[in-house]
Amino acid sequence: MNEELLRRMLAEEAARVEVSPVALASIRRRIRRRWWRRIRVVPIGRGLVGAAAVVLTCVVGVSTCGPLAGPGSPAGPVTAPVAVYYQGGDPERRLYREFRQLAVGDGSSAARVRAAVRELLAPDGADDPDYGSGWPAGSGLRGVTVDTGTATVDLSGVAGRSGAVSHPADDRGAEQTVQQLVWTVTAVTGITGVRVLLDGAPVDRLWERVDVRGVLRRGPAVDVLAPVWLIDPQQGDRVGGRFEVHVAALAGEPTVHLRVRQGDRTVAEQVLALSAGPSAQGEAELVLTLAPGDYTLRAYVVSVTDGAERFADDHRVTVG
Template sequence: MSRDEDVLRRILEAEAARVEVSPDALRSIRARTERRPRWFSLGAVALTAATATAAVVGAFALIPRESAPPDPRTASTPSWSSTFSGTSTANLAIYYVGDDQGRQRLYREFHHLPMRDTSTVTKIGTAVTEMLRPESAHDPQYASAWPTGVRVTDVSISGGTVTVNLSKAPPSTIARQELVWTVAAVVGGDPTVKLLVDGSQYATLRKAPALDTLAALWLINPQHGETVARDVSLHVAGAVFEATAHLKVRQGDVVIDERVLTLSIGAPARGEAKLTLTLAPGEYTLEAYTISAADGSVQHLDDHVVTVR
């Protein structure tokens, strides 16, 4: 007998035990039915059947059921927590500030980070927390524009708006953009970021144009400090004149390789270039840069030190 059948049997037995039957009940019932018209007898049978059916249906209604999955249209968004007990991880894009020809611009790194779960809210909270953490950038030439001690106290999502509650206000415009671009890297597109400071509305933010905000050129892969195989996969991105960039590979002061890179598209759009180099084991400095058409000087340099095993 299944669990549901056993529950139903016990419910019906309990109901039956509550009925008190008179000793002359059968004689009284026969006397009443003989005095009433035939249609009533049939109606009584129908009523009795309906009552029994209702009792069974009611009994089934009392049987515990598994909870239905929440409707994503009405389900509440899980709240952010900096603590986690699971083993989830994600490779999250984090934006930092660096110097590009004397101007503060955003550079992107990817950080493999532990999380309590893989929800979008948790990814946003984790990415922003990493962005705020002092000296969290792999490349020492990058840094957070935010002051030390800023905490993420809450994150929520409603439609296309992401609300981030921080313990302190952003100190500059580039700090605001660092936050917005880091959040947008998680959710995609150009979301509206509603910034709260200690629970109070502070500002509503959107991404500024990439040409005015992002570094003109950067090395996406390999990242600074990474250990890689001998076949090194390089990935460069940027918005540069005539889609032309340069790559130099140095070992100490010795130039191992030097070549021109043609990105997929030129400025003002951001293009990309990918290639594979085979290097002997050792430590190398990879430099991506452009050359000024006016004076031949190196511009928009982004360099990473990597180890080939």
């Protein structure tokens, strides 16, 4: 019983770490520089531990990490990869994450939250055409404040009080729309909760469906996130001829499948063992080598009960 409780607690904490798709390449470039000789780096799982902790401050919470600063570094706006969560097209509206390289003002937590929420509410939406948002058109951001780990997000145009004129189509959609906001905001390092204001005032319910009183927290990953998730490369990425693929799954199956197609032709098929059992989110990685061209990468699981392909997530990428 204690082991199961501990496993769930660790899984919840692990789900809060937003690993950017640019993180690994960035870390490797830093390791290759001359000053690597002064650092003892020991691989532990998928992370890195160094004797000089300041060098690795961007490994954990890397979605909100900006460039390393030092004496003589030029001042100016900070840019960083920012995590934004979108809904899938399935009836459960499970969430997928995309990264944006955005200007984040002075780099403060409040500035990063502002950048992420504006991107979430932007009308052009996700890069992946299979993803979308439940936030009504015309929703806007009035302001953000941060205090002791809680971000207060002041929205406009949401029509969340009684007599809502624009809202998600059903209860599940409404709940996932709020979780879109919560997971996006709490992807910023140090933010663990969200308060919602509408036009500067507290609100009890959004769209007469979702209770948003008090501090909102992330819902359980198993209920909120997509069962299969092609993390990297992302939709529309351009990659080299040899590149890494990173997949996560929370679908109750021990393996995840990867199919690579170029036009109507399948050029690669892989079955990958997940790093965790069926009751937890597992991950898998592999290296692909492909000739230059356009490809579609499709991650999915095969049901052990009926052999059906389920929970597919695909991204179109360009090699070369």
